[in-house]
Structure formats: C-alpha cells, structure tokens
Amino acid sequence: MSLLRIENLTVALPQGAERPHAISDVSMSLDAGEILCIVGESGSGKSVSVAATMGLLPAALKITQGRILLDGTDILGFSPAQMRDMRGKRIGMIFQEPMTALNPLMRVRDQVAEIMQVHGAPVGNRVLELLEAVGLPNPATLARAYPHQLSGGQRQRVMIAIALALEPAILIADEPTTALDVTTQMQVLHLIRNIQQRRGMGVLFITHDFGVVAEIADRVVVMQQGAVVESGHVTEILQNPQHPYTLKLIAAVPHTTPPPRPAPPGHPITGRPILELVGVTKTYRGRGAVPAVHQASLRIGRGETLGLVGESGSGKSTLARAIVRLVIPESGAIRFHDTDLRPLSRGQWKPFRKRIQMVFQDPAASLNPRRRVGDIIAEGPVAHGEPRHKARARAIELLRLVQLDPGAADRFPHEFSGGQRQRIGIARALAMEPELLIADEPVSALDVSVQAQILELLEDLRVRLNLTMLFITHDLRVAAQICDRVAVMRRGIIVEQGPTAEVFANPTHDYTRALLDSIPGRRKNQT
C-alpha cells in the first residue's frame, strides 16, 4: 500500500478565472523510500496538489472531487483537530522561501522546539541533535541565533530540521531550492537525499527545473495546466519522454556544454574594447568595510557577449549598475570607447544613455504599471528629443521586432505574461538603438520554456543589430548558452575570466569548479 495516494483530485478555481479547475483529475502515489518529483511551470497546479494534501488550500479553492489517502484513510474527511495532528507529525513540509517561512522574532532553538511542544513530544536534547543532523555547523551557537543572522542555505536547513523533528513518514518540499544559490542548492539537495535514504521517508518534491529532477528524483510526475500529462521512472522520463510538453520542458533546460560560437568580429583581447573597466571598487556605507565590488577589471569587445556569473551577493549586479551610473563607484575607471564615464555628472552622462542600455531582472517590476506599453517604449527617445509621434510609430515596429502584437502598444503591462513583459523591457532598451546592452538577470524570473525563448530572442537581436552585450546571470547553464566569454565573480572580486568553452572545460579557480559541479543534473546529463 502506498504511503500517500492522491486519487482523481479536482480543485475548482473561483468563477471568472482563466480555467475552471486549478487541478483536474490528478492522481499520483508516493511509496516509502522514494522521491517523487512533481514538475511543471508556474500555474501548472503542482503547488495546489500538495497544498490540498496539507489542508492549506486558499479559501477560494474548493475540492470538488477525489480522495487523498494517507496510509489508507481519506484525509479530506479529517476534522481540523485530526488535520493538525497529522501536520508535522506524519507529513513534514518545507517551503520555497526560507526567510518568510521562519518567524523572524523567534530564535532557531525555539522554532525547532515549538513543533515538538505542539505535538506533545518531549524536547530534551532533540533540537541540537536535529540541527546537527541537517549539517549545521556549531549547533549550540546556531540554536541561539535569529533567522536574519543565518544565510539562505542555513535557514533552509533549519526548516528541514523542523520538518524532520517528529520523524514524519512523508516530507513535502515545495521548490525548496529555488531561492538558493547553485552551490547551496546542491548541498540542500544532497541533504534531502541523504536524510530520505537514511530514514526511508517518502519525499514529494516540487520543482520546475529538470536539472534538479535529474539530480534527486526516483519517479517523476509532469503537470501542465492542472493535469498530469506524464509520469514514470526518472530515467524513462529523461531519456524517453512521451508527451510533447515534457519534451519541451527538457529541451528548455540549457545544456551545460557551450555550443560552438562564431568568433565576434572584433578580437576581444587585442581589438579596441567598447567598454573597459579598470579597478572599479564600490563600497556601500554601513556594511562594515567589505566592498561590494573590489578592483573589478573587464573588457568587452565589439559584438561580443560577456557573461558575468556569480551567486547572490557576489557584486555582479552592483557592477552592472555602476556601469550605467545607478550606483557610483568610489574608484576605478569605466571607459566607454575613449571616455571615462565614472567622473561624469548626470547631465554629461545623458548622451551616453542612448548608447548604453539595460534590461532588468524582474519584468513585473521594471515596467511602470500605470503607463501604456507604447509610451513605456517611446519615452526614452522622447526624452532625447525625438518627436512623440515618431517615437510611437517606432515603438510599434519594435514590438514587432520582439515578436509581440503591435496592438500591445495601447495596453498596460499587467495584461501581459512574464515573458511578454520581458520582451517589452527589451524593446524599451532597443528603442535607444544602443551599442552596448547590459542584461541584468533577464531570464531568472521566468519559467524555463519562456527562458529559452527570451535567450533565443536576445541572441537573434544581438546578431541582427550588431549589439555588444554584458549578460549578468547566476545560472551557469544560461551563461553557457549565450556568452562568448565569461567572468566569474565571488564576494566582489572577479576570480576568473576567459572564453566560455575554456572556462567550462578547464576551470582554474576552485570557486568556478565548485559552481560547475553544482549545476543540477550535470553529471547525469553527461553520462
């Protein structure tokens, strides 16, 4: 008998939603000692399925059909008291965002002890044992810390410790590594795998990333638009996917081996660089004396794409923002052709605004929600003196260029999907006809399949418009796809740079090696 069995579960969406059911007729089962991955993009219903299992569905969603059997009993018939007894004790859960899942006002020790107290279990020495079991260094000191004093990975380990406290038979993990850096992600994945094997738990693991699936799953369920489209053993699914959607998802995961790229027209090392950074340093006030960027030096040749890779807090975004004067570095030179941009005033910078443009990370936040798309795209040229009607006309051409319907010009940003909004953001940058395009994590907020489309578009535009690009990303797989050269940044310092293929094949710095080893699914892909 399965540990957990979901049978024909249907959850209705409130009236007026884009589809009648959040999930319809979903069935799956989880056995002891296996990891079942539920894979799908945002809106596929994967989170709703587990929320129903935990009794955590939002009030607007109603279960209209189906059963959820835990050890043979239907938990949908449970009273609230029975439900509370089950949560934590028989099913543990970890969430995506470790910062918001922990109570910021409680010490780690109290939060871990809380679940045992709630269920009437003796606490004793368990807290320290648990913290040690999830591989936290110095459990005694850590137990006294508050969540904000821990790193993201440490917080997620605390969450895992809480979920494991009562040794539940089932662990539900809802995208537990999505908010983490790659190296941390790999550690947390290993930890979950280890604990699962040691205790023979069943793990229900939700993810959107097939790389993670390859790393951790025993069996896979693929969901699309609220329905299960394919399920099976992990090797089967990865090597012989049947459903077109699964194929699409797997194909969308960027390969780790960089494809061969034609050499850019200007030689990156000998030719005159378009942009050259020399010893750029930026320290934020009030963060101790640690510079966010320390002595960063880079060159970008004409027509080249340079990838700036690093984990969160590495200073890559600060460096990108320093180039466009969103932050002002205290020393170093930012040479664009022959001009040092660093000492220029706001006014002196203005002519360069046309030549250097930026695409931002979060397409939802980077477009003014109160303005129409056409105005958003046209505003740059208008600010530089182009007549409004001409700029509007060109905005419509640009919408076509980024493969959007020209009718989009009269609509507001919230009417578009994430990928479409990012296309608008790109169109806005291109409206200035820049030479240098800085893309700050342009795909990290997007689903994998959308990610692939945006990368394709950027690559296509780069070739057609002869753009030079500085591409900032935390995802080495993305960098491998699109960059001629990469620079790896860690704690504000550029530790390695070189042609992408070379860096990937023979990393010289330990950190680069660690990053490469942490790419989920890498080893299994290569075998």
Added chain:
Amino acid sequence: MSFLHAFTRNRGAVLGLIILALVALMAATASVVFPFSPWDMQGAPFAHPGEEGFLLGSDSLGRDVAAGIAHGAYVSLLIGAVSTLVGLAIGVSLGAIAGYAGGLMDDAIMRVTEIFQTVPSFILAVVLVAIFRPSLASIVAAIAIVSWPPVTRVVRAEFLTLRNREFVQAAEVLGRSRFAIIVHEILPNALSPIIVLASLMVASAVLLESALSFLGLGDPNLMSWGFMIGSGRSVIRLAWWMSVFPGLAIFLTVLALNLVGDGLADALNPRLSRRR
C-alpha cells in the same frame, strides 16, 4: 472599472458619497433656495423650527438658520477643498523632493516637517489667523500650513520605496530628467495613499474652519457653521436649534468625508478589496 466596482461594494463609502453630494448640492443651490443674505433678518427672533416659515428656526437676531446652513455649506466645502489643495501642493512637492533626493536634502526637509509637527496644529492655526486678520485667504493659508506635514511624510515614504524600483531605474538609464521621473514615473504610483489622505484632510479642514469660526476667528463676511454654533452657544438652553443643526451639518459632512476616505483606501488597495 474594477476600481468603481470595488468602491461601490463598500456601502459606507457610497452613503458617504451620497451625503457629500447632497451637501454640495445644498451649497450650489443656496442662493436659489434662499435668495437673500444669511445675515439678513427674516422674521421674529428665536422662532422654533417649523414656525413662521423657518424650516430650522431662527436665531437671536431673526436670521434663518436653514439659510445659514445652506450658505455655510459653500464656505465649509470651499475652505476644505482649497486648503487641502494648497496643503497637498506643499506636502507632495516637499515629500517628493525629500524622498527622491535623499541625503542632506531629505534630512533638511524632514527636520522642518518635524518642527511643524511638534507645534499643536490648532494653536498654530489660531495664531496664524490672529496675526493675518481673519479672512477667507488667511484661513485657507493657516489650515494649509498646519496640514501639510503628514502629506510630506506619506509621500516621502512612498517615494523612498518607489525610487529603488526597477522601472524607476530603467527611466534613469533611459536618461529622463529628474522632474520627469518624479512626475511621470513615481507620482502616479504613489497616488492612492495621497488620494485617501486628501479626503481625510478635507474633513479635518472643515473641522478646523468650524473651530476657528467658533472662536470668532472666521471671515466676518461669510456665514459659516462654526460661527453659527459659536453665536448660538450662549442661548443653547433657550434655542437649541441654533447650535444643533449646524453641529449636525458638520458631523454629517465630516463623517461622509471619512467614509469616502475609508472606501477609497479599501478600493485603491487591491489586496484589501479582493478579500471582500
């Protein structure tokens, strides 16, 4: 459309809006319904409501209380609206500059704001009106001067969070001017708390004006609700209607403005309006 829908779902707000519309209608038609100065004697003094053709009675000089209320509505609404507009103009511009520029400019503006906030606003208004002689302009100015500091604080807080948003940074990168960024990019996104605050400011301005007139610091040429209460106060046992009806008018108008303000706050906050 969705805004209207969310607003009309709040029954209190709709009621407030109706009351407010009636008060405005009363102010607009005052000179038609009562085609005489509210200062003129119209009959015997101390007539009870309903007697001698006085709907709401007459005062100690035989003036029509109903006419006073109708004409006073105009004064109350005018002073409420104009002083709020002036207060908003001061508060929004200072708050926008403080929040957008940050640093020393921010410090300087906020210290000045705090100085104004530490002085009790009513006392300051009384002093200002007394210095500048009571007139419509000086009353509007005094109310505006005491009511801008909260606006500055709210606008500054909004600007502080908004100026680090990516769409503002994008506008910087596009090379737009500071003025354009403030007015076209940030301000429209900070509008909802400003609108809510404005509706409540009108309410407090109406109250302030009444309080000033009650103390005899109103414009001597304009009939106002506060003045009517003030003049009726000494004979309240003899002629309760002289104080009660203007009092009711103030109460209803301020209540209506508050209801509308709450309704706006709910409707403009998408998270709250969805929960309803």
